[in-house]
Amino acid sequence: MSDQVLKIVQQALNEDIGSGDVSASLLPNIQVEAHIIAREAAIICGIDYAQYAFLLIDDSIQIDWQIVDGDQVVENQILCTLSGLASAIVSAERVALNFLQTLSATATQTQYLVAKIAHTKAQLLDTRKTLPGLRLAQKNAVKCGGGVNHRMGLYDCIILKENHITAAGSIKHAVQTAIDQYPELPLIVEVESLEQLQQVLELDHITRVLCDNFSLNDLSNAVKLAKGKLPLEASGNIDENNISDVADTGVDYISTGSITKNINAIDLSLRFG
Numbered sequence: 001m002s003d004q005v006l007k008i009v010q011q012a013l014n015e016d017i018g019s020g021d022v023s024a025s026l027l028p029n030i031q032v033e034a035h036i037i038a039r040e041a042a043i044i045c046g047i048d049y050a051q052y053a054f055l056l057i058d059d060s061i062q063i064d065w066q067i068v069d070g071d072q073v074v075e076n077q078i079l080c081t082l083s084g085l086a087s088a089i090v091s092a093e094r095v096a097l098n099f100l101q102t103l104s105a106t107a108t109q110t111q112y113l114v115a116k117i118a119h120t121k122a123q124l125l126d127t128r129k130t131l132p133g134l135r136l137a138q139k140n141a142v143k144c145g146g147g148v149n150h151r152m153g154l155y156d157c158i159i160l161k162e163n164h165i166t167a168a169g170s171i172k173h174a175v176q177t178a179i180d181q182y183p184e185l186p187l188i189v190e191v192e193s194l195e196q197l198q199q200v201l202e203l204d205h206i207t208r209v210l211c212d213n214f215s216l217n218d219l220s221n222a223v224k225l226a227k228g229k230l231p232l233e234a235s236g237n238i239d240e241n242n243i244s245d246v247a248d249t250g251v252d253y254i255s256t257g258s259i260t261k262n263i264n265a266i267d268l269s270l271r272f273g
Contacts, residue, residue, distance in 0.1 A: 008133055009052040012095045024087040032086045032272050036079040036097070039267035043111050044079060045069045045141040046103030053096035058088035070107070070144040079268070086272070093270045102134070103141040105263040110145025113240060113259065117247035122254050125150045125233065129257030138260045150255055151186075158182055159210065161190045171199050179205050188233070197222055201229050208253070212236045216245055223250040 038044070047069050054061045061084035067073060079100075082089055114124050124147040130138045139149045151157035160174045168174035171189065178187055186207040191197045200209050211222050213236035226232050231252035238246055238256045246254055 004136060005048060006052060006056075008137070009049055009095070009099070010056060011133070012098070013053060013056055013092070016095050017091060021087070021091040024091045027087045027090070030086055031084065032089065034082045034089050034270055034272045036082070036100070036268060036270050038073045038077045038079060039075060039269055041072070041074050042104045042266040043107040043145050044071050044073055044100070044104050045107040045144040046099040046137065049099035049103065049137060050096035053099065054082065054084075054089065054092040057092040058084055060084060061088060061092075069140075082270075089270070089272075097268050097270060099137070101265040101268050102131070102263070103137055103144075104266040104268075106138050106141035106260055107145035108266060109263050110142050110147040110259045112145075113243055113256070114146040116240065116244045117254065119244075120247040120250075122247040122251055123148045124259070125253050125255035126260055127235075127255055127257040128153065129261045131260070142259060145259070147259065148253075157186045157188065157207075159188045159190065162192065162212075165190075171196060172203065175200075175203050175206065190235075194218055194221055194225065197225055201226060206230060208233055210235055210255075211251070216249060219246065219249040219251060 044067055047065060051063060054063060061082060063080055063082050065080040067079055073079065110124065117124065126139055126142040126147060127150055128135070135152070139152065142149060151159070158178045160178060165171050165174045168177060175187070175189060187205060188208045188210055189200050189206055190210040190212050191200055192212050197209060197211065200206060208231045209226060210233045211219060214222060214234065219234055222232055233253040233255055234246050234251045235255045238254055239258055243254060
């Protein structure tokens with residue numbers, strides 16, 4: 001477990017428990033057995049986060065996980081069995097479940113969309129539209145669901161978007177500046193028309209072109225223009241209703257923020273006995 005993950009879990013516990021769990025303090029000092037149960041089908045992710053939520057409260061808690069990250073579970077399936085003090089388990093319960101239900105939601109939604117484009121070569125990418133503090137966790141959840149990670153942040157890949165290009169004066173100037181200053185970094189250029197795409201295809205040292213809010217017809221034409229030259233990424237207003245059609249155009253990648261921001265937490269519960 002990385003120090004970053006440990007810090008995130010500890011911060012979540014501090015936020016929840018504060019000066020002390022007054023409800024748990026009322027419980028007798030007894031050992032109990034508990035189970036975490038999935039109340040709906042899902043792809044599970046976030047086991048390490050949940051594990052640390054319990055162990056940071058009481059490292060004597062015993063946890064027997066019956067699954068690993070990325071496993072498909074069904075309704076009413078037991079995910080793990082816990083043994084320990086009742087007070088410690090209930091103090092960690094909500095934080096542990098929050099991580100599990102949120103990250104499992106991202107993994108589950110990712111798998112759902114990946115299945116919709118499985119008949120094509122397109123790969124599903126995430127974005128930077130993640131919950132604050134949970135980028136590393138949600139991007140791992142995307143991989144658990146069969147997706148592919150886009151850049152982690154603003155530091156590991158250059159993406160020249162509309163405002164960058166406007167401020168630079170032209171696509172060509174923006175690209176040349178990026179190459180001159182950060183020649184070792186991947187370089188993605190966003191285009192909003194076939195005319196802009198043609199400009200980008202005439203330049204060197206570009207990793208990928210991002211076609212933003214293209215119609216299906218324009219995406220198909222973009223694939224023809226870029227064939228054998230540069231991979232294409234489609235983005236903008238892509239959801240479960242149109243993602244298959246977008247993939248059918250022949251693009252190489254499809255990026256969507258929906259898998260990290262438009263999610264419904266998976267229904268999980270913890271029960272004694």
